[in-house]
Amino acid sequence: MSLSKFVIYPAIDIRGGKCVRLVQGDYNRETVYNDDPLAVAAEWQRQGAEWIHLVDLDGAKEGRPVNDRLIGDIAKSVTIPVQAGGGLRTQRDIEHLLSLGVSRVIIGTAAIEDRRFVEKILKEYGGKIAIGIDARDGLVATRGWLETSMVKAEDLACELAQQGAETFIFTDISRDGMMSGPNIESIVSLARVSGRTVIASGGVSRYEDIRRLAEFAREGVGGAVVGKALYTGKIRLAEALGQLEG
Helix, strand or coil, X not given: CCCCCCEEEEEEEEECXXXXXXECCXXXXXXXXXXXXXXXXXXXXXXXXXXXXXXXXXXXXXXXXXXXXXXXXXXXXXXXXXXXXXXXXXXXXXXHHHHCCCCEEEECHHHXXXXXXXXXXXXXXXXXXXXXXXXXXXXXXXXXXXXXXXXXXXXXXXXXXHCCCCEEEEEEHHHCCCCCCCCHHHHHHHHHHHCCEEEEECCCCCHHHHHHHHCCHHHCEEEEEECHHHHCCCCCHHHHHHHHHC
């Protein structure tokens, strides 16, 4: 099986201008890993990253971009593409990030709360939009994971796929930051029912997690966002990339 379409996305979560990680999206359970996100991005590129995944945690909580200038600086400082999300609710927000050099923007809460807006931007920007589906017990969570809707993750993915969504980033909140392994069953199921590319996020903590996810590349599992495991050294990016090539 060719795994060429499977991409590892090193995550840089930004809060207060620093590179941090939260546990299960809890803003009170934060670890600061680096004061300089630009240096972190440069290091991931040096180790062979093909993409970088950026999240504006302040923006997700505020419902508007907060660390957008820093995200733009990161996008301009590396030669690989970056995808970024967190608090993007308007077309102006999306155009602003794209103008700063972001290659793909991630829409989360708006996908639930303003469906007409999402339909419009999917028509206008197509592949430059990724839909972030963050689920708690199979139901979509919004507003920086602070609220849980009554919408099923798979139902949302199918509906938005029909509207033109090409890429989903799926996070099982119960796994995020817990180093307990990704919810592979839910990730693969989402890819199958939607017929679109699904990037796994949350819980990837071992090389084996990445290898198992990559086995489903042909079924639409297009990559994995890896955060805490990289920062704690449990996974080394260059080695993980090498294993995929092998």
